Amino acid sequence: MDKLLTGFDAPPATYLYIDKQMRDHGLFQAICRVNRLDGDDKEYGYIIDYKDLFKSLEGAVKDYTSGALDGYDKEDVAGLLEDRLTKARERLEEAREAVKALCEAVEVPKDTAAYLRYFCATDSGNAEQLKENEPRRLTLYTLTASLLRAYANLANELEEAGYTVPEIAILKAEVDHFDKARNEVKLASGDYIDLKMFEPAMRHLIDTYIHAEESEKISAFDDLSLVELIVQRGADAVDELPKGIRENKEAVAETIENNVRKLIIDEQPINPKYYERMSELLDALIEQRKKEALEYQEYLAKIVELTRKAKNPSTGYVYPTAMDTAARRALYDNLGQDEALALRVDYAINENRQDDWRTNNFKVKKVRLAIKSVLSDEELTDKTLDLAIKQHEY
Numbered sequence: 001m002d003k004l005l006t007g008f009d010a011p012p013a014t015y016l017y018i019d020k021q022m023r024d025h026g027l028f029q030a031i032c033r034v035n036r037l038d039g040d041d042k043e044y045g046y047i048i049d050y051k052d053l054f055k056s057l058e059g060a061v062k063d064y065t066s067g068a069l070d071g072y073d074k075e076d077v078a079g080l081l082e083d084r085l086t087k088a089r090e091r092l093e094e095a096r097e098a099v100k101a102l103c104e105a106v107e108v109p110k111d112t113a114a115y116l117r118y119f120c121a122t123d124s125g126n127a128e129q130l131k132e133n134e135p136r137r138l139t140l141y142t143l144t145a146s147l148l149r150a151y152a153n154l155a156n157e158l159e160e161a162g163y164t165v166p167e168i169a170i171l172k173a174e175v176d177h178f179d180k181a182r183n184e185v186k187l188a189s190g191d192y193i194d195l196k197m198f199e200p201a202m203r204h205l206i207d208t209y210i211h212a213e214e215s216e217k218i219s220a221f222d223d224l225s226l227v228e229l230i231v232q233r234g235a236d237a238v239d240e241l242p243k244g245i246r247e248n249k250e251a252v253a254e255t256i257e258n259n260v261r262k263l264i265i266d267e268q269p270i271n272p273k274y275y276e277r278m279s280e281l282l283d284a285l286i287e288q289r290k291k292e293a294l295e296y297q298e299y300l301a302k303i304v305e306l307t308r309k310a311k312n313p314s315t316g317y318v319y320p321t322a323m324d325t326a327a328r329r330a331l332y333d334n335l336g337q338d339e340a341l342a343l344r345v346d347y348a349i350n351e352n353r354q355d356d357w358r359t360n361n362f363k364v365k366k367v368r369l370a371i372k373s374v375l376s377d378e379e380l381t382d383k384t385l386d387l388a389i390k391q392h393e394y
Contacts, residue, residue, distance in 0.1 A: 019050045046084060085154070089161045092150040096171075099143040099178050102136075112184055112244035113251050116258075119185045125257035125286050127265055130189060137189055144182040151175050184242050187226060188255040190262035226259045230307045235300040249296055256303050257286055263310050269390050270326070271313060273333040278310045327391040334387055335380075344374045349388050358389055 016034045034045025107114040119137050121129035151171070154161055158168045186192040229237040238246055245251045260282055268275040285302055288294050294302070309316030313329060320339045323329045331342040352370035357363035367388065372381040388394050 013045070015046045015048065017048045017050065085157060085161045088150070088154045088157075089163075092147075092154055095143065095147040095150040096174065099140070099147050100174075102139060102143055103178070103181070111248075112181075112242075113248055113254075115181045115185055116188045116251060116254055120189045120254070120258050124254040125261040125282060127261050130258060130261065133189075137185055137191060140182055140185060141191075144178050147175060147178060180242065180244060184244055187242065188245065188251070188258055190225070190227075190259040192225065226255065227263050227307055227311055230256065230304055231311050234304050235297075238300070253289055253299065253303070256307070257282065260303070260307050260310055263307075267310070271330040271333055272387075274313055274317070274330070275310070278306070278316070281306055281309075325393055327388075327393040330387055330391060331384070335384070341374070345371055345384060348374050349394055353394055357394075364389075 013034050016030060018030065022030060031045075031047060034047070103110070103115075103118075106118045119133055119140060121133065123129060158171070159165075163171065183192075226237065226241075229240060233240075238252055241252065241255065245255055261279075264275050264279050264282065268279075285299070285306060289299050313326065319329055319332065322339060322343060323332045325346075328342055328346050331345050332339060335341050335345065348370040349367055352367050354360075354363045354366070357367060364385075368381060368385050371384050371388070372378070375381050375384060
């Protein structure tokens, strides 16, 4: 064990259990093993002293140059030890204030709809606003995760850390509130699958220490996005939304619209013309909803249909029989819906592409020349080459 104390460096090490007599340099080295920083989540390590080397924690923190570390001057070991509960409470309060400050600008009554407007988009489905607010959302996710970790570290010892019973109740409500807000924003913005949930073990801690009732999943399937749920279940997917969203029709609409818009933005490079049409259809549907030109159930049916078309282009348009692959359909849509031309370009690409051609300039030039031999036009050739590079089939 002594070999792991001098010269041993393992930044992830967080807990040190002392069960033998140690002092001076050896003890100093041991403490330093868990004081290495390891990313943003680790600010300090923990010492579990079974031998009472510091006599009493209070005395050790105030003057730990007595007893086991009496061979050092005070300035040599200043800041080496601090009271765990005091430090944990400081960290919890800092995390609490940080997330509250971020959410201060959310409109009263700070309900689900207000959070979605502030962190997603004021105008539902607005791609520019969704993109512009992305840094704000990422900050919310990070700060909320920090709050959950800080709370979990102290959850069983809140009273020992100095919180009163009423203060503990308020704290639990706040942590629960921000956890739910984060989850709803993630789902409404379409970030949920991309960013996933922070630490599965943390979910267990939150469910254990905050929720009295059984925990509620964000979606029916851990690895399915809302879009995929809608494709599979249709309007019934709404029943799987968090309670704060599904009980507000406006929030339901905005959540679905934001997710469909994100899908369109993500998929547009694969088939620009097709997803331009999908974007126009979404804009028109949002406009109809805002003018209250559609009943809610009729709106749900239309947005489900649009979602399925956006997710599966082969079902969104009646293509000629020969357009039987995604790549051919993309060429057809972006070459003036000329079936014969699309087939000739598809053949030219397949005949001239080589293994790993996208990463080799000479191989790319070969494919470009093949496309140009069919199209002649330089600008159209470059656009079609760009399109071909983005097709999984090529």
